[in-house]
Amino acid sequence: MKQHTDARSYGMDHPVDLPTSRMSWPRPSAASAFVERRSRLSRFLGGAALLPAGFAPPRNFPANRYAFRAESHFLYFVGAQVEGAALWIDPERAILYAPRPHPDAALWTGEQRSLEQLAEACQIEVRPIEELAPGVDVALVPPQGAETALWLAELLDRDVTAGGGDELAGRDAELADALIRVRLQHDAAAIDQLKQAAAVTALSHRAGMSSTRPGLREANVRAAMEAAILGSGMSPAYGSIVTVHGEVLHNEHHHGVLGEHDLLLADVGAETPEGWAGDVTRTWPVSGRFSSTQRALYEVVLAAQASALAALGPGVRYLEVHRAAGRRLLGGLIELGIVRGDLEDLYARGAAALFFPHGVGHLLGLDVHDMEDLGDRAGYAPGRARSAAAGDRYLRLDRDLLPGMAVTIEPGFYQIPRLLSDPAELGDLREVVDWNVLGRFADVRGIRIEDDVLITENGYEVLTESIPKHPDEVERLVSA
Numbered sequence: 001m002k003q004h005t006d007a008r009s010y011g012m013d014h015p016v017d018l019p020t021s022r023m024s025w026p027r028p029s030a031a032s033a034f035v036e037r038r039s040r041l042s043r044f045l046g047g048a049a050l051l052p053a054g055f056a057p058p059r060n061f062p063a064n065r066y067a068f069r070a071e072s073h074f075l076y077f078v079g080a081q082v083e084g085a086a087l088w089i090d091p092e093r094a095i096l097y098a099p100r101p102h103p104d105a106a107l108w109t110g111e112q113r114s115l116e117q118l119a120e121a122c123q124i125e126v127r128p129i130e131e132l133a134p135g136v137d138v139a140l141v142p143p144q145g146a147e148t149a150l151w152l153a154e155l156l157d158r159d160v161t162a163g164g165g166d167e168l169a170g171r172d173a174e175l176a177d178a179l180i181r182v183r184l185q186h187d188a189a190a191i192d193q194l195k196q197a198a199a200v201t202a203l204s205h206r207a208g209m210s211s212t213r214p215g216l217r218e219a220n221v222r223a224a225m226e227a228a229i230l231g232s233g234m235s236p237a238y239g240s241i242v243t244v245h246g247e248v249l250h251n252e253h254h255h256g257v258l259g260e261h262d263l264l265l266a267d268v269g270a271e272t273p274e275g276w277a278g279d280v281t282r283t284w285p286v287s288g289r290f291s292s293t294q295r296a297l298y299e300v301v302l303a304a305q306a307s308a309l310a311a312l313g314p315g316v317r318y319l320e321v322h323r324a325a326g327r328r329l330l331g332g333l334i335e336l337g338i339v340r341g342d343l344e345d346l347y348a349r350g351a352a353a354l355f356f357p358h359g360v361g362h363l364l365g366l367d368v369h370d371m372e373d374l375g376d377r378a379g380y381a382p383g384r385a386r387s388a389a390a391g392d393r394y395l396r397l398d399r400d401l402l403p404g405m406a407v408t409i410e411p412g413f414y415q416i417p418r419l420l421s422d423p424a425e426l427g428d429l430r431e432v433v434d435w436n437v438l439g440r441f442a443d444v445r446g447i448r449i450e451d452d453v454l455i456t457e458n459g460y461e462v463l464t465e466s467i468p469k470h471p472d473e474v475e476r477l478v479s480a
Helices: 031-043 072-078 105-109 115-122 146-156 170-183 188-211 218-230 292-311 318-336 343-348 417-421 423-432 435-439 471-479
Strands: 002-005 016-019 049-052 061-065 086-089 094-098 125-128 241-243 263-268 280-285 406-409 412-414 446-448 451-455 460-462
Touching: 031 072, 031 086, 031 115, 031 170, 049 072, 049 146, 072 086, 072 170, 094 115, 115 125, 188 218, 188 263, 188 280, 188 451, 188 471, 218 241, 218 263, 263 446, 280 292, 280 446, 280 471, 292 318, 292 406, 292 412, 292 446, 292 451, 292 471, 318 343, 318 406, 417 423
Parallel strands: 094 125
Antiparallel strands: 002 016, 049 086, 086 094, 241 263, 263 280, 406 451, 412 446, 451 460
């Protein structure tokens, strides 16, 4: 049963269905989903593997810690945030090794689950972590935390480097390939989690649009967006990008003041307690009205996204989706007179990358860049490698799409000073840009439009389609 909640508390212009009970939001996956995932992985293993949960890193001093978030491969197969634990899995069995609750823990952090309660909740055999003493060659993939890497190195008496996922060999490489086989196409439980993350991400972007007005700081809009996420029982999936300097692709600052003539770019997503991510970017006018130049370029980016979406489907090579967006963007710039020449010739020469230097998207799932800890092994199909060509070299994904895969589609237009002023970057493309015409678009620093998309048997589903992106809809919500 659902009820309408006062939209004003979420910064929206119309009511949105929210669950009646806080206990039903977020909605956890059934333990049976993790049992099935462990079973699938075991069928692809030739021996034992160990997946650690990791540790919360300290912030300035040991007792002041960052919030714990388990390593993603552990989360995928266990579904619980158990610090200091490790999942042992082989073709015959799966065992969760976990620390017993510390006697003093209840004083500071409340009662902790016993190992018996953990076993019942996760439907897995649980043993004390002290009993983990591998006597055989155990496969693992590099963890992201340095403390976890050190713990594994001491436990297994081997070199373990944090974050070193690009150069795997032997059984470690076999484990990485098995993880990709299991995780690449999402099961029903994962899709449900992604849809929950998308719904809360939609709340966040609507809150951001409706809270925007000239004179505020970027931090004020960020706060409104993250409040919608936190109030829904989730957390930000990554460091939120909320900036009037959209030309800085991963801008980490939020101290800027919103000017009346600025565009605000917000790349913000929600993460469920099980770790599943939303990843959406919208760009809107601070004043509530696009200028004529802003609207013209916004519509070019929107058309580029539409071309990429139209290219999606099972069996489609993602590289061609990326190129469809780049060609449409470049065609729009030719129509506006910003660049001049033959479309195919210009695209082959890398002209689109002057204004759209990054890839059109990436895998999405338990990580916002799913399985990117494994390097290009996850994003690139066997036999494929990154191109050195401008416009393609930053593409994170080059696989043939399959039902159950989730990806982002996020073309953009940016006036990045380094790209547009560096002779090494411009090369012979300087002559194809009409710099006088480009100067008329000086009120556009950066525009990106990004959605989360699930590949289906017959096409695709845009999980975040409820977030306004048509310029008229965006103007109405910001103005309201």
